[in-house]
Amino acid sequence: MTDYVGLTWDHPRGRHALEAAAARVGAGDTLRWEVQPLEGFESAPIDELAARYDLLVLDHPHLGDALATESLTPIDELFDSALVAAWSTAAVGPSLASYRMAGRLWALPLDAATQVCARVPALVPDAPRTWDEVRALAAEGLVALSLAGPHAFLSLCSLAVALGDDPGRGADLFDRETATEALSLLAALSATAPAGTSGLNPIGLLDRMRDRGDIGCVPLVYGYVTYSSPRVAFSDAPHAGGRIGSTIGGTGIAVSRRRTPSPEVLEHLAWLLDPRTQTAFIPAHDGQPSAAAAWDDEGVDAAASGFYSSTRATIDQSWVRPRFAGYIPFQSAASAVVRDALASGRLSAALDDLQSLYSSARSSSPGVFA
Incomplete structure (x- = not known):
């Protein structure tokens, strides 16, 4: 035995x-x-x-x-x-x-699991299909972002994917123009988010949506089927006219x-x-x-x-992260840079810092790079 x-x-x-x-x-x-x-x-x-x-x-x-x-x-x-x-x-x-x-x-x-859109139907009856629709909801103070832990960086990557990028597949982490647009949108959304949401992990965000009802929508949050109910509904992540952006x-x-x-x-x-x-x-x-x-x-x-049918297209199109040795600490450091950028407004400098972190992590990674 x-x-x-x-x-x-x-x-x-x-x-x-x-x-x-x-x-x-x-x-x-x-x-x-x-x-x-x-x-x-x-x-x-x-x-x-x-x-x-x-x-x-x-x-x-x-x-x-x-x-x-x-x-x-x-x-x-x-x-x-x-x-x-x-x-x-x-x-x-x-x-x-x-x-x-x-x-x-x-x-x-x-x-x-992948990042999908979660919403409280009593506050947001119709799921936002595009990032323009998310921006309109944010103007009403209904949108929170998933930014704790690695999720700030993953949200940036997913939005970049929706805008046509494929992050981390070469020497450059992002296409600069695409990343600038993505980070600018995240900054605009974070500026109107309900107080106290920026430090919540996905479970914390979903708990608050279910229990307090002051978050109407989180456009990118990892889906948890155990929260799917008439009080919290899940749907496909938003798109920007092309591929749905989501990180598996x-x-x-x-x-x-x-x-x-x-x-x-x-x-x-x-x-x-x-x-x-x-x-x-x-x-x-x-x-x-x-x-x-x-x-x-x-x-x-x-x-x-309806969790599975409502998010199936997102997981089918979801983006796979790089998997090089040293990626996990890079992801943590990159997420801290994104959070600082959203708080300070130093967007261009943050993209420089992200590229520097990525180049360093990539050059010091032993073995297979994928």
């Missing part, structure tokens, strides 16, 4: 389904899940975690560090190629593709090099990705599935107050 330990994040969406399913591991093996707060999930060093845990729930930007430190076992070394191919075609949007790097698959997408998040289950998983544990992981599990078990335990079969299921969608 072997005791396996996994690490996930401390939220019903991150833990309930995994904890409920752990009892299914057979043949005498046990699987126990420990949790860390959302902020730790976003920033903890992957090599330290991989030395302590057998299974890790992580986000795709950690892959650069994971490859540089050789912390993970490739998924395609553990599972049959036909099964991996089936998972690839079954996943919604780039939720599985975001875990591919250097020709290998490094995690299984248990959970799919979600989580995948990775296998550390700490221990080779037993056939029973591998069977358990495959069961978690099975379309039937994704459509029934995962939603029933507060999870947010990654399988398109679940997103397209009318019963699953109805139980979630």
Whole structure:
């Protein structure tokens, strides 16, 4: 008998389904899940975690560090190629593709999420479809931005994507003209946001929308199906005349090099990705599935107050972040620069600082750059 330990994040969406399913591991093996707060999930060093845990729930930007430190076992070394191919075609949007790097698959997408628009229908009856419509709502004091932690930078990236850019795919972080327009719009929106919202993470924003009703709309916030209700509605993120701009998040289950998983544990992981599990078990335990079969299921969608059908186009078009070693601290530093720019109005200087941070992080990154 072997005791396996996994690490996930401390939220019903991150833990309930995994904890409920752990009892299914057979043949005498046990699987126990420990949790860390959302902020730790976003920033903890992957090599330290991989030395302590057998299974890790992580986000795709950690892959650069994971490859540089050789912390993970490739998924395609553990599972049959036909099964991996089936998972690839079954996943919604780039939720599985975001875990591919250097020709290998490094995690299984248990959970799919991206930035979408959240609103209180009592205050904002119709979802804003464009950024011009968001600007009009902001003039009424109804719009808040997701700026805490890494989210200020991710909001800037998503807006740049909506304006036609593809950040971080070369030596320049942004197209300067596009980034100037995007940052200027964020500054205008933040100037009219309800007091006290700039320091709230996505969960805090959604809690306040549900409980206080003084935020009418957050145009870019990571979708949490557990909040979807008649009081808080989700819809596709706004566009600027072209592609919807949104940065994919979600989580995948990775296998550390700490221990080779037993056939029973591998069977358990495959069961978690099975379309039937994704459509029934995962939603029933507060999870947010990654399988398109679940997103397209009318019963699953109805139980979630239309969350999946209302945001499907956004996740299908969502942007995948760079995944080089050192990206996570770069993202944190870049987000602080964006927040300072929104508070001070130093937009041009902030774009210079962002480029400097990016160039430094890129030049010092070992291994694969993606």
